[in-house]
Amino acid sequence: MTENILVTGGAGFIGSRLTTALLRQDPSRKIWIFDNLHPQVHGDAPATPEFGAGVTFIKGDVTDACALADCVSACNPNIVYHLAAETGTGQSYDEPTRYCAVNVIGTTNLIEALRTQHNVKKVVLAGSRAVYGEGGYADAKGLEFVGLPRQPEAMIAGDFTVPVPANAELPAHPIPSHAGLPPAPASVYASTKLMQEYLLCQAGEGAPWDAVILRFQNVYGPGQSLRNPYTGVLSIFSRQILSGKELAIYEDGEIARDFAYVDDIVSALVAAGKTDIKHGTILDIGSGKPVSILEVSKMLMRALGKEDDKFKITGDFRIGDIRYACADITAARQTMDWSPQISVEEGIRRLADWAKIECSNVQD
Numbered sequence: 001m002t003e004n005i006l007v008t009g010g011a012g013f014i015g016s017r018l019t020t021a022l023l024r025q026d027p028s029r030k031i032w033i034f035d036n037l038h039p040q041v042h043g044d045a046p047a048t049p050e051f052g053a054g055v056t057f058i059k060g061d062v063t064d065a066c067a068l069a070d071c072v073s074a075c076n077p078n079i080v081y082h083l084a085a086e087t088g089t090g091q092s093y094d095e096p097t098r099y100c101a102v103n104v105i106g107t108t109n110l111i112e113a114l115r116t117q118h119n120v121k122k123v124v125l126a127g128s129r130a131v132y133g134e135g136g137y138a139d140a141k142g143l144e145f146v147g148l149p150r151q152p153e154a155m156i157a158g159d160f161t162v163p164v165p166a167n168a169e170l171p172a173h174p175i176p177s178h179a180g181l182p183p184a185p186a187s188v189y190a191s192t193k194l195m196q197e198y199l200l201c202q203a204g205e206g207a208p209w210d211a212v213i214l215r216f217q218n219v220y221g222p223g224q225s226l227r228n229p230y231t232g233v234l235s236i237f238s239r240q241i242l243s244g245k246e247l248a249i250y251e252d253g254e255i256a257r258d259f260a261y262v263d264d265i266v267s268a269l270v271a272a273g274k275t276d277i278k279h280g281t282i283l284d285i286g287s288g289k290p291v292s293i294l295e296v297s298k299m300l301m302r303a304l305g306k307e308d309d310k311f312k313i314t315g316d317f318r319i320g321d322i323r324y325a326c327a328d329i330t331a332a333r334q335t336m337d338w339s340p341q342i343s344v345e346e347g348i349r350r351l352a353d354w355a356k357i358e359c360s361n362v363q364d
């Protein structure tokens with residue numbers, strides 16, 4: 001039987017590669033993309049994306065309940081991938097209403113649209129590790145907890161360490177985050193991503209479909225918007241390096257991130273769609289290996305054919321930025337028989353090769 005799949009946000013960085021991968025895996029699939037071609041991501045006059053046979057593209061906004069419901073009923077999906085979202089952490093502080101409208105109300109609109117659909121078996125959410133806030137730490141006795149929010153006063157004084165609860169036995173160290181840790185969103189964006197999880201898990205109780213939440217780390221790779229100044233640090237840095245700018249590296253350069261290559265994210269999404277997974281399961285998806293922003297910046301400069309010394313460690317910081325992020329991918333490995341395949345060195349080489357060509361096409 002032909003499988004019908006709906007991908008909200010399917011014209012975006014991850015969604016477009018997901019669509020290609022789903023069709024490559026099974027060319028008989030019918031895929032519907034619902035995406036508003038957000039100008040911040042796609043530019044002011046984006047062309048309608050061409051995906052070829054098997055893909056129907058609908059330009060629409062998830063905040064438009066009727067348009068979304070029409071698309072859902074035309075698609076009659078078996079699987080839904082919900083990727084459409086506002087994605088900038090910093091920007092979310094300035095535009096909390098828009099972030100809630102798109103990420104939260106957009107999700108409830110999807111849930112209501114699915115009520116009339118009887119063939120939906122699974123809804124996979126592109127969740128975010130942002131829901132962990134400062135993320136997991138363990139104290140000297142192995143007690144695990146989530147790091148406390150960092151205070152601006154301490155960071156102005158150059159102290160970027162993550163406070164720990166008073167009962168923690170020092171020294172404490174960061175650990176890869178896993179779904180057993182309590183959520184602690186530290187930005188409006190993170191709160192909306194957590195709300196998406198709650199809503200899908202609650203609405204899926206008693207519904208014919210199961211919700212699966214994949215919490216992504218920092219996704220990077222060819223195809224990430226070079227226009228969007230709010231997301232994708234490696235894409236932003238690629239553009240700055242290629243235009244000869246000195247990179248401004250925040251804090252002391254030792255912010256750590258788990259950079260997940262886009263194809264590894266896509267293979268996790270594909271696996272989540274086809275594996276039998278219990279409703280409400282949350283899986284952390286990343287490379288499982290932290291790398292400092294300073295280290296990755298130097299790798300990127302070299303991959304772009306530049307000297308790796310054109311940067312300045314500014315000591316500046318951004319509210320909502322967290323110090324250490326890394327995924328514990330054990331559950332994803334066990335549940336979906338999935339593992340990341342692309343090392344950060346290889347991924348950065350691929351990103352750099354693409355960015356060298358693409359940057360010349362993007363207007364400032």
Ligand SMILES: NC(=O)c1ccc[n+]([C@@H]2O[C@H](COP(=O)([O-])OP(=O)(O)OC[C@H]3O[C@@H](n4cnc5c(N)ncnc54)[C@H](O)[C@@H]3O)[C@@H](O)[C@H]2O)c1
Binds near residue numbers: 037061084087126
């Ligand atoms: N890229 C990452 O590092 C990362 C990390 C964690 C989670 N995620 C999540 O993955 C998903 C996809 O992210 P991405 O990196 O591909 O981002 P992206 O911005 O490239 O893609 C998002 C797509 O959603 C569309 N969109 C935005 N607002 C919409 C609306 N109101 N209605 C319909 N479509 C809309 C955009 O046009 C875009 O095509 C998001 O839900 C994001 O929160 C991404």
